[in-house]
Amino acid sequence: MLYALCRLLPQRQRIVCISRQSDSAPVDFQLIKDYCERRDPPWGVVILAKQLRNPATYLIEMIRQVYYIATSRAVVLDSYCIAIGLLHDRIRVPIIQIWHSLGNMKRFGYTAFGAEEGHSEATARLMHMHEGYDAIATSSLSFANEFAAAFNAEPAKLFEAPLPRVDLLLDETHRNRQREAIHTAYPQLRGRETIVYCPTFRKQPAANEAEATAALIDAVDFDRFNFVYKPHPVSKQVIDDPRVVTIPSGQFDALFVADVIISDYSTVIYEAGLLDIPVYLYAYDWATYREKRGLTIDFENDVPALFTDDPGAIMKAIEDKDFDAEAYRVFENANVTLPENASCTETICEAIIRAVMSCRENP
Template sequence: MKSLAVRIATALLAAWYALCRLLPVRDQIVCISRQSDQEPVDFRMIRAYFQREWPGWRVVVLANTLKSPLSYLPVMMRQVFYIATSPAVVLDSYCIVVSLLGERIKAPVVQIWHALGNMKKFGYTALDTEEGHSAETAALMHMHEGYDAVAVSSLTFAEDLAAGFNVEPSIVFEAPLPRVDLLLDKGNRAAQRAAVEQACPSLMGKKVIVYCPTFRKAEPANEKEAMAALLNAIDFSRYALVYKPHPVSTQVIDDPRAIRIEDPAIDPLYRADYVISDYSTVMYEAGLLGIPVFLYAYDWDDYHGKRAFNIDLERDVPALFTADAREIMAAIEEGGFDHGAFDAFVARNIALPENETCTAHLCRRIMDLASGRE
């Protein structure tokens, strides 16, 4: 039944695409995201760059989470319309329409993904694991098919990314996400820091710890105990804890001592004195900001059996890796974080362009594809 439904949906999308192809192709780039219902920061920066450098072109951003198949149908129809009438398509996540239409799409499709660097196995390298999809579902949905170019923060991960998307390594190119420019911009840092303090005046006068865990499909058995241990290890007369969940996470820390900033335009990372994460690529963002990182691996014994990694977190990441929250707070108190080693680790995995911004570097590649120069 599911297979029949997918075939029918594919036929309808293909017919709608063929009809839309009768319309003129416009000077526009369509950017599609399933990560949130708000315009992703990377797409916002791409749009602003095109407006400034190529004012005759426009960038259309379609950002919609999948809440139900029925409500997502008009979203997919709109995606097809813009895919058919644009000379280039940019994705930051899996797109059902692109995968089902595949080679029918005439415009080049660029996958920039939504995470800096790459650590965890995903896509085709995580099939039939608890944190991945089944091989049956991947085949049925033609998962990650239809890409013409794939951006990666560093060619260090080129083969890992190619394997995850099941594409030829030759289409992978080095281009960190535009948001890196914001992390490196001193003016943006100051503005964001001020915005965080205005949103949370209680942070004033305290060292701020930002907790940024990775996304998990299922709640770990020891999650509540681990969160209680972390909160109980913190001296809240001297420190404040801000919880920054993964964009698609449903985890809730039900404790008034854990502060959460609801405004998606305000990033608490800019106010952090310390970052506690686990298996998340947010560690790269923290590294670019020069913030000490500590890895709270309270469910490691269970998680690494569900999800394989492209790097050895315990050996390759020069940061404390522990299941003991008290050990993390002791390390914070001692101030022994090795910034030089961590900076070198980040530099290996986020390859900054030499003579231009990350946004300019990526946008030029997109424009070259849209203009048929590649």
């Protein structure tokens, strides 16, 4: 009823971008907004970003979402949106899903039913999860079938376009500017190489999380290295150790100050590849994680990086600079296909606008 009422209002030359990933505008949406507003002719862009912490208060946000969905020319998502799911086939403008992570790694959506880290199939179908999309961006068509299955969509709806933030990772001037800004904010990081630790988000922390994290930190030679913790945007893990510098998501991206990255099962390893930073995988809970979370790659054999639960082995490899950059580049290229004649931001934005024009021609 609310959507029907809002449809009576004038429709604007505007795109609405909706995210549940954070309470601040995701950088991908900021880049879409900057491009579209500079375009000739320009397009307005409204960004609605809010995490779902309290269902009662989130209802107010959903009312805002419905208003903008009804009065905009297109909707862009980077995650599941409840309002879109509930309205699905009633929405009369194109809906473009760009997802929030690079590459192919974990099962999600419809391919994660039954896994502890996935959603309930009954709830997903009740909420019409990922229904109604007109186009879905993927960083590479090499895994189109797996990606389409996660959204329960036809592969034909997929188009190849890495996330806009890839442009920033490839921009040397931006990288240097961000690195200097981080050094200014955290001057203790100057003078030594910096290891950035980026663990993935776990719905339920591993039983040995605290012990494993402490062992990793204790293995670091702090006379030679800084150790920076980059928490996942929705993670509640806190590292309370005075030797560790925590740089949360927000104003800075800790990847820009990294000389080495330690991760586990996070798609941040693809961003590291774009930055040409050596990657080491700390798999302290591999035995349980692979059971809880369905995966689409074999970390032990597919990723050309050290994969171990031994923090001492990781630090020795880092100190010896034991990393096969060429093999990692091949792995990276299989998961992130860069556009040849345009930026990633332009590729996604023009795909959105083409979807709007096609919708106008075929009402």
